[in-house]
């Protein structure tokens with residue numbers, strides 16, 4: 001009886017392999033390179049505590065009340081200033097912004113308003129699993145193109161688009177999903193040349209780009225590159241941002257920036273989901289942004305993460321002595337992608353790794369087809385530097401035994 005009660009959408013939902021794998025990894029001695037949770041030491045606790053008290057006592061009529069679905073107007077204004085100062089994006093109005101409950105909700109809302117079961121979405125391979133699970137509920141078909149050292153294989157992407165065109169299905173291509181800065185899981189950054197090429201393709205074939213940028217501010221090396229949104233001057237691009245990795249994921253504050261008509265549709269979609277993102281955390285975030293200290297704070301976080309990243313790269317160099325192994329050296333973000341020779345199956349190795357007290361995410365989690373993978377995603381954000389050294393050493397030993 002119960003089976004009949006489920007919608008076809010619910011049947012498309014799958015539990016996140018990451019959550020499944022990490023379910024019993026709360027063991028104290030386990031070193032986890034699994035999730036992408038920020039280092040809690042980066043949270044500006046004292047300041048956030050003070051602001052929270054003040055907001056509850058003095059702004060309770062907004063903060064403890066239902067609020068507008070579109071988001072706290074003060075937070076939106078602060079974000080508009082940040083986008084102008086940090087990215088040089090001018091001319092944004094509040095109606096170009098929707099505050100979401102984390103950028104994960106933004107992904108779901110985009111699926112909700114843009115995807116049908118006959119739609120196509122182009123993604124990179126590997127791809128952020130959370131985006132796939134958000135889109136998958138709406139039943140689109142995924143076209144995956146390879147991620148190279150400098151991002152999407154653009155030629156392959158154009159070939160796929162041409163195929164759709166030849167089959168008279170181009171109008172069903174709803175968007176390309178991109179994480180141009182320090183991609184999750186690969187850590188790869190889309191080069192300037194390819195950013196321009198992607199924007200050119202979107203103009204030529206008239207499709208949208210969903211640009212997801214949780215990590216842009218966490219750059220440890222090199223010069224900042226312009227967002228796709230900036231290159232396209234906002235045309236055909238939805239830009240997603242979040243405070244999760246730079247302030248606190250517990251606040252659950254994300255953002256969609258784009259054409260006001262699309263933003264209004266997404267707000268309509270959001271009404272039925274949660275009415276509004278909590279006023280309390282929005283106002284805390286707004287007052288925090290207003291203080292103007294966030295970018296000083298981010299500089300400190302960048303120091304912590306840069307050092308952890310270098311520690312992990314050094315440890316991989318030292319302990320992963322497998323011919324043919326290669327790994328990314330990301331300029332920012334939280335992840336390193338380690339690819340082993342094809343005879344390794346990192347899903348099979350996962351259980352053995354857990355037994356010796358170390359966890360990572362097997363590469364198979366990041367492909368839209370359920371292919372086997374000899375890669376693993378290693379996140380360096382949460383463990384201490386000593387744990388990073390020890391954890392990679394354990395992985396190195398395991399690979400030696402298993403080779």
Ligand SMILES: Cc1ncc(COP(=O)(O)O)c(C=O)c1O
Pocket residue numbers: 036101102103104105128130179184212214241242243244249253254
């Ligand atoms: C690429 C990407 N997009 C979106 C999210 C979701 O972030 P949040 O919902 O916390 O804003 C994450 C989280 O790790 C991510 O890596």
